[in-house]
Amino acid sequence: MAGFFSPFISKPVGVSQIMLKVLLALIPGLALYVWHYGPAILVSITLASVTALATEAAMLKLRDRPVAPFLKDNSALLTAWLIALSIPPLAPWWMVVVGTAFAISISKQLYGGLGSNPFNPAMIAYAILIISFPVHMTHWLTPHGLGSVQLDFAEQLNYIFQGVLPDGIKLDGVTMATPLDTLKTQLHLNGNINAIMEMPIYGYLAGHGSEAVAFGFLLGGGYLLASGIISWHIPAAFLVTLFASAGIMHLVDPAHYVTPLFHWFSGAAMLGAFFILTDPVTSPTTPRGKLLFGFGAGLLTYLIRTYGGFPDGMAFATLLMNICVPLIDAYTQPAIFGKKVKP
Amino acid sequence: MLNALLVMALIAASLGAILGFAAIKFRVMGNPLVEKINGVLPQTQCGQCGFPGCKPYATAISEGAADINLCPPGGDEGIQKLADLLGMEYKPFGSETAPKAKSVAIIDESTCIGCTLCIQACPVDAIVGAAKQLHTIIASECTGCELCLPPCPVDCITMETITEKITNWKWKYPVYALTPAKYDSPAP
Amino acid sequence: MRTLYKFHGGVHPPTNKDQSNQTSIKQAALPSKLIIPLHQHVGNIARSIVKVGERVLKGQIIGRPEGHLSSAVHASTSGTITATDTEQVAHPSGMPDYCITLIPDGLDEWMPLEEHDWQSMSHTDLRHKLRDAGVVGLGGAVFPSDMKLYSHNQKITTLVLNGAECEPYITCDDLLMRERAAEILQGAEMMRALLYADNVLIGIEDNKPEAIAAMRTAVEAGKHERMEVIAVPTIYPGGGAKQLIRVLTGIEVAAGVRSTNMGVQCFNVGTAYSAWRAIRYGEPLISRIVTITGNVAHPQNFEALIGTPGNELVAQAEELSGTTGYIMGGPMMGVLLPSKQVGVVKATNCLIAASDKLFPPPAPAMPCIRCTRCADVCPSELQPQELYWFSKAKNLAKAQDYHLFDCIECGACSYVCPSNIPLVQYYRFAKSEIWAQEASQKAADAARERHEFREHRIEREKLEKAEKLAAKEKAALAAKAARPLQSPATVTIPNADPENTIQLKIQTAIDHAKEQAAASKPKNTEQLTPEQLAQIADIEARRARIREIAKAASEGPA
Numbered sequence A: 001m002a003g004f005f006s007p008f009i010s011k012p013v014g015v016s017q018i019m020l021k022v023l024l025a026l027i028p029g030l031a032l033y034v035w036h037y038g039p040a041i042l043v044s045i046t047l048a049s050v051t052a053l054a055t056e057a058a059m060l061k062l063r064d065r066p067v068a069p070f071l072k073d074n075s076a077l078l079t080a081w082l083i084a085l086s087i088p089p090l091a092p093w094w095m096v097v098v099g100t101a102f103a104i105s106i107s108k109q110l111y112g113g114l115g116s117n118p119f120n121p122a123m124i125a126y127a128i129l130i131i132s133f134p135v136h137m138t139h140w141l142t143p144h145g146l147g148s149v150q151l152d153f154a155e156q157l158n159y160i161f162q163g164v165l166p167d168g169i170k171l172d173g174v175t176m177a178t179p180l181d182t183l184k185t186q187l188h189l190n191g192n193i194n195a196i197m198e199m200p201i202y203g204y205l206a207g208h209g210s211e212a213v214a215f216g217f218l219l220g221g222g223y224l225l226a227s228g229i230i231s232w233h234i235p236a237a238f239l240v241t242l243f244a245s246a247g248i249m250h251l252v253d254p255a256h257y258v259t260p261l262f263h264w265f266s267g268a269a270m271l272g273a274f275f276i277l278t279d280p281v282t283s284p285t286t287p288r289g290k291l292l293f294g295f296g297a298g299l300l301t302y303l304i305r306t307y308g309g310f311p312d313g314m315a316f317a318t319l320l321m322n323i324c325v326p327l328i329d330a331y332t333q334p335a336i337f338g339k340k341v342k343p
Numbered sequence B: 001m002l003n004a005l006l007v008m009a010l011i012a013a014s015l016g017a018i019l020g021f022a023a024i025k026f027r028v029m030g031n032p033l034v035e036k037i038n039g040v041l042p043q044t045q046c047g048q049c050g051f052p053g054c055k056p057y058a059t060a061i062s063e064g065a066a067d068i069n070l071c072p073p074g075g076d077e078g079i080q081k082l083a084d085l086l087g088m089e090y091k092p093f094g095s096e097t098a099p100k101a102k103s104v105a106i107i108d109e110s111t112c113i114g115c116t117l118c119i120q121a122c123p124v125d126a127i128v129g130a131a132k133q134l135h136t137i138i139a140s141e142c143t144g145c146e147l148c149l150p151p152c153p154v155d156c157i158t159m160e161t162i163t164e165k166i167t168n169w170k171w172k173y174p175v176y177a178l179t180p181a182k183y184d185s186p187a188p
Numbered sequence C: 001m002r003t004l005y006k007f008h009g010g011v012h013p014p015t016n017k018d019q020s021n022q023t024s025i026k027q028a029a030l031p032s033k034l035i036i037p038l039h040q041h042v043g044n045i046a047r048s049i050v051k052v053g054e055r056v057l058k059g060q061i062i063g064r065p066e067g068h069l070s071s072a073v074h075a076s077t078s079g080t081i082t083a084t085d086t087e088q089v090a091h092p093s094g095m096p097d098y099c100i101t102l103i104p105d106g107l108d109e110w111m112p113l114e115e116h117d118w119q120s121m122s123h124t125d126l127r128h129k130l131r132d133a134g135v136v137g138l139g140g141a142v143f144p145s146d147m148k149l150y151s152h153n154q155k156i157t158t159l160v161l162n163g164a165e166c167e168p169y170i171t172c173d174d175l176l177m178r179e180r181a182a183e184i185l186q187g188a189e190m191m192r193a194l195l196y197a198d199n200v201l202i203g204i205e206d207n208k209p210e211a212i213a214a215m216r217t218a219v220e221a222g223k224h225e226r227m228e229v230i231a232v233p234t235i236y237p238g239g240g241a242k243q244l245i246r247v248l249t250g251i252e253v254a255a256g257v258r259s260t261n262m263g264v265q266c267f268n269v270g271t272a273y274s275a276w277r278a279i280r281y282g283e284p285l286i287s288r289i290v291t292i293t294g295n296v297a298h299p300q301n302f303e304a305l306i307g308t309p310g311n312e313l314v315a316q317a318e319e320l321s322g323t324t325g326y327i328m329g330g331p332m333m334g335v336l337l338p339s340k341q342v343g344v345v346k347a348t349n350c351l352i353a354a355s356d357k358l359f360p361p362p363a364p365a366m367p368c369i370r371c372t373r374c375a376d377v378c379p380s381e382l383q384p385q386e387l388y389w390f391s392k393a394k395n396l397a398k399a400q401d402y403h404l405f406d407c408i409e410c411g412a413c414s415y416v417c418p419s420n421i422p423l424v425q426y427y428r429f430a431k432s433e434i435w436a437q438e439a440s441q442k443a444a445d446a447a448r449e450r451h452e453f454r455e456h457r458i459e460r461e462k463l464e465k466a467e468k469l470a471a472k473e474k475a476a477l478a479a480k481a482a483r484p485l486q487s488p489a490t491v492t493i494p495n496a497d498p499e500n501t502i503q504l505k506i507q508t509a510i511d512h513a514k515e516q517a518a519a520s521k522p523k524n525t526e527q528l529t530p531e532q533l534a535q536i537a538d539i540e541a542r543r544a545r546i547r548e549i550a551k552a553a554s555e556g557p558a
């Protein structure tokens, strides 16, 4: 028999399906990632996933909660994928494991598990890692077509698990700073935007390779919007704000401020807009609140990128906005049926 | 210098006037705390707290002379409310006191002799009757304080617990379980 | 073409209406017994006026309306009353309520019926007739219709006739509109006149083209110039009164506001039909159309007598094996009946034979992930997730701040929640908890007042006594001064004497009562029917009144 009380029917879309669709939406970006950087990322994703599931199971046991339904909800898996995608692909295995375990155990389960964590676990992991291991976190694999040497899969595995590179190759030889990082350094050296953009590391809009990955995430985001998994408010507000603030500064001083499209397609902007900021648990629930949240995150990201000490602002912008969510929710309650102005 | 002094004096005077005005305008009559506490107490007027009624108990609490866990009809919720109101820690009932289900008094009308003693005891005038007449209890006004029991010379008053009926039935708190087992338990 | 408005949210559950709307309405067979609850309407319970063993005729009043807001209950067929007791009724609590059990004699003999022409009746008479005919809202709210047909000081422009029937499975209004459109419209015309409304808008969801066509034809044939049949989009809960009013007129009626204040009144099509029958033919509301569907071989609509046991009705549609229980109403807002024997009431628009296949057990509830799918579908534009957190934490004041009472319990939020949280269940809990708390607060306030009044009275009496005593003493002194020879003892005697005599009297009375109590052990007051109790209460009340009067009279001159 059905439940004892109405409604006796329900729409068969569960949390696990939603999370699964989000994972699916990551595929285009992931495919382009592999295309440009090689399969190392798949290793990190696997590592992170295993760690996440194991940590989740252990924590649920410790907290005396049923393990099976929560493992099946796919939320830990999503966190794992997002962590792997936001840290450098050639990160040593222990970094992936430490980051993921911390995200799941401390920033998710200790706060009460699914639905109760105030901060985005993936971004917490990112923040912890960039503070603890700044050197590792700023060395990105050189995308295919750039650089002199290319590691094959076996060599990548070797580095990830044993930290050894083939003879005669130094880490600096196969990795480089991210496009955003390079931009910052070059600007410090009094470079001119136009000159900087001529560097081989840059492609059509932003970083060579990374811009394609960002485009992949944009595609996935489009799918999420179309299938109603996320609402348009947060991505739109975020991207528009980022575009507008970058655009204004670019118009004012094109020599020292990059184009808004550069901001869109570099770093974690696209991933953040559609996959991180939209995490329902850590974002506001009201439509106006979501707009405000996206706006704040966009502005903060731009400010941190342009004036802050870190190469990308996505993680810290997300975390800072996460703090404001309860406040935003409380102050943006919409008018209800019958309490609005009459038509 | 003189100007500054004058300005300061003026400000001080006007602020003083506003304060004075507010003090008169918004003065609260009586002791508001006692009223507030009394508002939380169940008004059963049973004296089980050791005071001759709810108001005296409220006064005692407000003076700090009594604990907040002495009122059985208020139940745990009552203590919680008092704790919230007074910004105190919740305190469970002592060993002698325990929360009590609400009940009403029933007069066995075949034994009642019409002595009016219970009428005098009832704190809320919920018993009607006159000398040598049958007495009866207005159930809707009876607070279940049991004060009418001892004076009755023929012990014709009994207390009846108010049980759940269709008219006062409440939806139950949903059982929040992560296993489908919750639906195996019988419907309330 | 009329411009229709939209309401926020809504869901599209599978309608499942085609199973039961293929055949015409069938007269249900006379059941073996009828269990007729006395409380089938909003307001005061009707008072039974029949005795066990009495023979009643079809349509005879067996429960009289009590007080302002109440409605009459009638014998659904002729037969003998076999019990006036408590029985399980169609209520989510599964608790018993007062019912009258009637065994039909098979004659189905009507009482004499009065036919009327509503146009020649006064509005007050019309309303009284409706009340005595037990006409209540048949959409499920069962609010006494006579109470909704006033148009005191507000001008009512629009009467909305609700034929939307948005709940899945239910087709009783659909069939009624297809087959009895003309009479529905006659009833609507009468209601419009009672309300002095300008026009009648009939809203029907566009998944019922036959009903729309039938109603349109009837509007033309009956020359109902002020009526318009409007097809509204199929969306749940588009048939909620507030939602339909919004769709048809654009007006939003908030919780706690009467739609009449905004110039609109809303009735179900079935109610209009019953009101018409009640006035034109004098037939009280003793039967209604009930959809029998779900796990049955022949889902269809029956015209069933009020009080027909559910299982006897479902049997006529051939219940299939695997039926675990009956849902009264639709799957979104219905209640699971506590047993299959529970009788059809005025609110029973549908009985769904439920099986595990049709209604699989819900998946386990997971924590809320704040996805706001619930807010997206809430027709009241609430934030169900916030309400859920507050209700779950029993933070009732906060839940109220977030407009808990604007929730219409439509269930759309629970329907879409990916975490399978029984959201509405939490709201129901919170609402009834708040009501209970308010009731006990009210009782406490009343008790405080009575207590304070009593203290005040005692104080006053003391004062009066003292005054009287002083006056007496003064008089005595004066008398003494006048006749100094009298002894002072005589003055004090009246004060002491009554005490003694009272004690004495009480003692004799006690002895007397004890004897009596011993003699009259077997009490006859234990197993009384509600009627007898009511009678006793009545007599007691009368006695009390007389006593009061007597007391007042005896105290007056003193």
Ligand code: SF4
Pocket: B041, B042, B043, B044, B045, B046, B047, B048, B049, B050, B051, B052, B053, B054, B055, B057, B070, B071, B072, B073, B074
């Ligand atoms: S114990 Fe009785 S008298 Fe004392 S506060 Fe409670 S209800 Fe009032």
Ligand code: SF4
Pocket: C374, C377, C378, C379, C380, C381, C382, C384, C406, C407, C408, C409, C410, C411, C412, C413, C414, C423, C424, C427
């Ligand atoms: S049940 Fe209440 S909260 Fe849920 S959708 Fe319906 S009106 Fe909104």
Ligand code: SF4
Pocket: C367, C368, C369, C370, C371, C372, C373, C374, C375, C384, C385, C388, C413, C416, C417, C418, C419, C420, C421, C423
């Ligand atoms: S639909 Fe369910 S999980 Fe989503 S916000 Fe509402 S209550 Fe929470």
